[in-house]
Amino acid sequence: MTIPLSNGNGLNGHALPSQQQQHTLPVVSQQPTPSTSTGIAKILIVGGGPAGIVSLRNFLQDESAEGGKEGLDAVLYERREELGGVWYLDPSTLGLEEKNGYPSNRWPIATPSQLLYPSPSYPALIGNVFPRFLTFSGHPFEKPADQYPTLEETYRYLSSVARPLRNHVRTKRDVRQVWELPYLPALSGEEGALPRSGGWLVHTADLSTNPPTDLYEHFSAISFCPSFTTHPSYPNIPGLAAAMRLAPRKIHHAKWYRTVEPFWRSKKVVVVGNGLSSNDIAAQIVGRRRREWGEEMREGEEQVLRALRHDYVDMFPSLPDARYRDIPHVTRIDLRPSDDASEPSLDITLASGEVVTDVDHLIWGTGYQIGVYDWVNVLAREPTQSDVAALSEAGITLDGDKGWRVESQLNKESLAQATTALESLWVRLTPPARYPTEDKAKSAQALLPTVTTSSPSPEPLDLLQPRRVPHLHSHMMSARNPTLAFGALIISATPFVLADLVSRYIRLVWEAEPSSGKGHILPSTFEERRKDEIVRFHELEKTRADLEAGSADALSGSETDDSRIKPKNVVTVNGTVLPALPPSGLLSFHVLRDQELPLQCRFRNTFLQYKPWLRNLIGLRDEEWDEVEREGHRKSMYSEKKKWLQRRRDEERLHSQEKKTNGSS
Structure with a gap:
């Protein structure tokens, strides 16, 4: 059997990247080809979270x-010892x-016997999502003890869904590297059939052995479902990299x-951000102080400082508190030798020019880097005969x-030799994660993401700006090779x-017949399949332009209808109007905001068009999918959470007063 070799026209109709563009994906040609068939036989799911x-x-x-098909042949790999993802917080770790x-910046944690990948959750976590929106179709969420489920209640729900699936799960299996294999010709006898995906070579490590055992397998398709919390996001501001090191x-x-x-007794604590995590952390610190020290601030106690990038957002509820002081965002960090010869003293400079000295703890609630798949290698060109020979010599052969x-005989050494010989055959799906660097520290203005200038040709969309997993159909499946999917990217x-x-x-998509005949649900051309990506790209362009225009109007004091313009990217802190950075999700490619519900529908x-029987399942019934009602109920979660927080505080205050009264009597 032979595979299609290069004819000089590029990979399946796509132009090839130059040697100087190996860090980007191939630029799309003007003549996209029909969709490749799937013909799925063996599927890998990466990640054991929800x-x-x-x-x-x-x-x-x-x-x-019900008239459908039998289940697909699938297995799930999870690198931790249990399923549950961020909702599984194991006591031993x-x-x-x-x-x-509580060491920061160490992940995974290496012990003499194993590697540990702790969840980013914490025991006191209580979500802000109603049970209705935590329900998988056909498996209702058990009524929680309170209005919002706890970490433990959510983990129990996930465990109940996962329990019958155990025979198809491999825990302590870490996916290290993935390579797309060359396309195959259509099966003989299928008139008009499309080329078949060659599938995926997957390198995993079995963490149940010490040292871990390297394994290599072939899968027809992969659905990546890891948490987006692997790589924390930091602003690349002067001094941060040195502070993290020293x-x-x-x-x-x-x-x-x-x-x-580690924080509540400290004198000077700065929490950066006002999203979910930062608001929760700040509230827990001042809540502990209130329980230990009383309702009124005691002498010498300093407020918890909250450094703001932007005004408060409704979906991240927070209560005002006399123990908080809001300050502008941080633009610089400086270190000074300390008197006790321990870690150096920490000073921070704010956007207003104010300097906060002798900071005990600087906690970044600045989110995560979304869509980092630099360990996935996709085809950059069509294979040559020498490529096929190199693959075969390594132990990857055609059957x-x-x-x-x-x-x-395939092992790490033979694969290393093969991938060196095949270096130009693959390109990383995305760039690697970015972290602050001492030699490339930028000003706070660099925190504002850059969006590529628009152009009538599609080429700018193929550069990795804005950062994203590129060339996707409906934000969740490769438009070029539909056997690559992302179940948790959005x-x-x-x-x-x-x-x-x-x-x-x-x-x-994956159970469709491997042919170009009727019933294949994907659009027939590459450009049609990636339509959502192009629309999203231009949405971000407009959002950025509106932000920049609004900021200039607000700072110049321009008025409309006799009322001062105050756009969301201007923040007022202690009476001072400052140009603020937008919420981290506002210019993030994979945060769809108001476009999410239409995509879900x-x-x-x-x-349901193909499988009408699913309409009877709880979670998929028509009466549950009235768009106006559904979106209204979702948005009410945040105002209700603020009321819930206030009730909790009132109850704590009443309990404290009763305790004080009983103690004095």
Whole structure:
């Protein structure tokens, strides 16, 4: 059997990157080809959080009794010892972190016997999502003890969904590297059939052995469902990189927050950001002080400083508190030798020019880097005969019409030799994560993401600006090779619901017949498949332009209808109007905001068209999908959460007064 070799026209009709563009994806040609067929036989799900669990359930479900098809052949790999993703907070790792002083910037944690990947959650976490939006179709969320489910209640729900799937789960299996294999010709006898994907070579490490055992396998398709919390996001401001290196006990990220213990007694604490994590951390610190020291601030106590990038957003509820002081965002960090010869003293400069000296703890609640898949290698060009020979020599061979096969002799050394010889065959799907660097520190203005200038040609869309997983169909599946999918890429206000819908849509695509005949649900051209990407790109261009125009108007004092313009990217702190940075999600490619519900409805409507019996499941019924009612109920979660926070504070205050009265009597 032979595979299609290069004819000089590029990879399946796509122009090839130059040698100087190996860090980008191939630029799209003006003549995109038809969709490749899927013909799925063996599927890998990467990540055992909510998206991975519901994907496995939906892929395996036997629908033959309803007129559908039997389940897909799928397995889930999870690198931790249990499923649950961020909702699984194992006690042993917590104990180890407590013993070592809650170390920041160490992930995974290496012990003499194993690697540990702690969840970014914390025991006191209480969500801000109603149970209705934490329900997978056909599996209602058990009524929580309070209005909003706790970390433990959500983990129990996920465990109940995962329990019947255990035979298809491999824990302590870490996916290290993935390579797209060359396309295969259509199967003989299928007139008009499309080329078949060659599938994916997957390198994993079995973490149940010490040292870990390297394994290499072939899969026909992959759905990536890891949490987006792997890589914390930091602003690249002067002094931060040096502070992280020289004062690690003073620089923290919300990813490593577990408890208020290291912080609440400290004199000067700065929490950066006013999103979910930063608001929660600040509230827990002042709440602990209130319980220990009383309602009124005691002599010598300093307020918790909250450094703001922007005005408060309704979906991140927070209560005012006399123990807070809001300050502008941080633009610089300086270190000074300390008197006690321990870590250096930490000073921060704010956007207003104010300098805050002797900071004990600087906690960054600045989110995460979304969509980092630099460990996934996709084809950059069509293979040559020498490429095929190099693959075969390494132990990746063709087995007739069955496609690629991974031979037993394949190992890390042989693969390293092969990938060196095949270096130009692959390109990273995305750039690697970015962290502050001492030699490339930028001003605070550099925090504002850059969007490529618009152009009538599609080429600018193929550069990796804005940062994203590029060339996707409906934000969740490769438009070039549909056997690559992303079950948890979109950052969602209702991630459980979205993951359920996405995985059902992925199954619908993957169980389609491997031909170009009727019934293939994907659009026929590459440009049509990536339509949502192009629309999103231009949305971000407009958003950025509006932000910049609004900021200039506000700072110049221009007025409309006798009322001062105050756009969201201008923040007023202590009476001073400052140009603010937009909420981190506003210019993030994979945060769809108001476009999320229409996309969810599109997924639902598509698979119900082919599988009408699913309409009877709780979570998919028509009466639950009135768009106005649904969106109104979702948005009410945040105002209700603020009321809930106020009730909790009132109850704590009443309890404290009763305790004080009983003590005095």
